[in-house]
Amino acid sequence: MFLIDLIMDIIAFFCIYAIITLSLNFQQGYTGIFNLGLYFPIIVGAIITAYLPGRLAMVIYGLDPKLDFSANNALVLSILRSKLSSDPVTSIALLTLTLAAVAIVCYIIGFLSSYPALKLPADYLALFMLCAGESLRVIGMQTDWLAGGVMGITIVNPFWWLGGYSYYGMASFTIISTILIALLYHRLCESPLGRLLKSIRENELTAESVGKDVNGVKRKTLAFSFTILGLAGVLHAFLMGAVVVGGYTRVDFSFWPWLMMIIGGTGNNIGVFLGTFSLVIMRRIMIVGKHYFWFLPFNVVWFEPILLAIMLMVTLVFRPEGILPERSPKIRDYLRKVLKLES
Template identity: 30%
Template sequence: MIEGGFFILLNVVFNVGIYLILSLSLNIETGFTNIPQFGRLTAALAGSIAAGGIIGRVAAILAGQPIGDEFIKANTHVISEVNNYLFANPLVSILLLILALITSILLGALIGLLTALPALRLKEAYLGITLLSFGEILRTFTYNYEPIIGGTLGVLTPSFLGFTGDYETITLLLFVVIMAMLCFAIAERISKSPLGRVMRAVRDSELAIQVYGRSVMRIKIYAIVIGSAMAALAGALYSIFTKTSRADVFTRYSWTFLPWAYIMLGGVGNNLGVALGVIVMSIARSMISIYKHEISSYLFNIDATWLEYILMGLVIILITMFRPQGMLPEKPVFTLPRDRIEEARKRSLKERASS
């Protein structure tokens, strides 16, 4: 049913959706609060574990399937039974989908908190390396410890929207897009809220914010917890859409370094810029992978995979050297739109006049 140009479009939209959530979450931590989060994959993997490992098992219990050793060993069989059950019970499926997202957000927030508490005593490069190591520890552990999500083999994630039949992919995609838009709205809301302004103040001068009686540590923890929860959502959505949950998918390149490149290109600290960066780079990456044969025939048969690496490297280097503020530089945010401020002013004047 899905082929050709339509498939390409789906691929681009899916990548934009997932990476928008991921990059916005990184922007909250790095762009607003200046935490060098080189371990973005930690929370994303936690989200995937929540969807595949935890809610997968909950679905298995509901479908009367084993959740212990057999859940891993005979995973294909168990999940196909689960899918049959979910197909017959649309309401349960939707509830489980929502539960999966909530669980991933909670688990992501928890992982964020657990990494933040020890790591935030450090600064700059040391902090970045520590966060990176936490990610590697979790990934190595999940990859080798079978009882969580099947270790090297991974587990299948139930198709929560299987009851929509032929429209499953489209519905899931629509769901990812809605979630991405929701995350954008949340990130914008945070950016304009008092919390967002305090985060920026922490970024610009920790000393100043301490003088005004705010705890820098607490603000940073908020940032990491919110960011990790959002990244976990991206990881869970990815697992639900691709219907697999496995640790080796969550590489440093795809789940930490690409979002970094995107926010640097778009504009660190500016949600709209981040969105622009994600859209531009996702389209560029998809174009490279679609037209790889045409491109490599023009360029001395160089494999397009390496061209993608060169493109990413050049984007990072050139942006850092010549336009560190990104495509859309950060602007001072107004807490309320201008007309709302005017309205409030008029209202208060009227109230004063009437009293």
């Protein structure tokens, strides 16, 4: 059972990080938008997940309005658990509503934040997004009623009706969502839009000179990526069963995905999958294995950023294009044409 739990855990976390790195690849690898603040929309998603479904369920089941979801978290959750355990329709409705709310909010935030952000040169855009993410993290940690503040908050599970298999239910939902999102990104990247994004990445001036609205496309790309990242935040929060905003750090939710993309291969979705998979496996092994280093006078968890740094350094020096570099569209198109002619 332990092995099944571990495998399920690895797959679920791989899926969360795959969604994040695919979004990053869509922004950086395809469009050239240098965004270091990936955790900004992820935190938005997590905060809405902490706030919305629990309170909605309280209204639906007519719980005492004097009870506060955040302040009386344990009591409210025990009541909601008993109700939701026998009500799959409401549970799924809560999940759908949360996803829809996050998608709408993140799209709007992405669209609005692009206005100041796109006025900046690429490097300062990255800093702006990084600071925006850090600011939201501070807000989330300081606001108790939003997501439990520093201590965090436990949230409802939309798969409680599966009894002892609720975690598997959520993990399966995450896997299915990831497959759908990956297919969506694949379709987008292979479509004429993908080529337009690449042309913007390669030379904005040229794209503009042939009548393309570069800023408009970038704005929509950023808003769309924000939406998907927000959904990753929802899935992560539901999977964890709790939201601690302080835990959404730049290292875990921005720098790690960047490393996954760089190691896998920027501009190549399969490479990104490969990079994500290898690093998620490595991280989970480190988390499981840290108990064997109890004798050290410090927490062995701090080796994780050092390891990340070393891997990043080695990749930058020896293989900056990643394991699977971006495929040349010329060769691919040529091969496709030849094969078509032959067939």
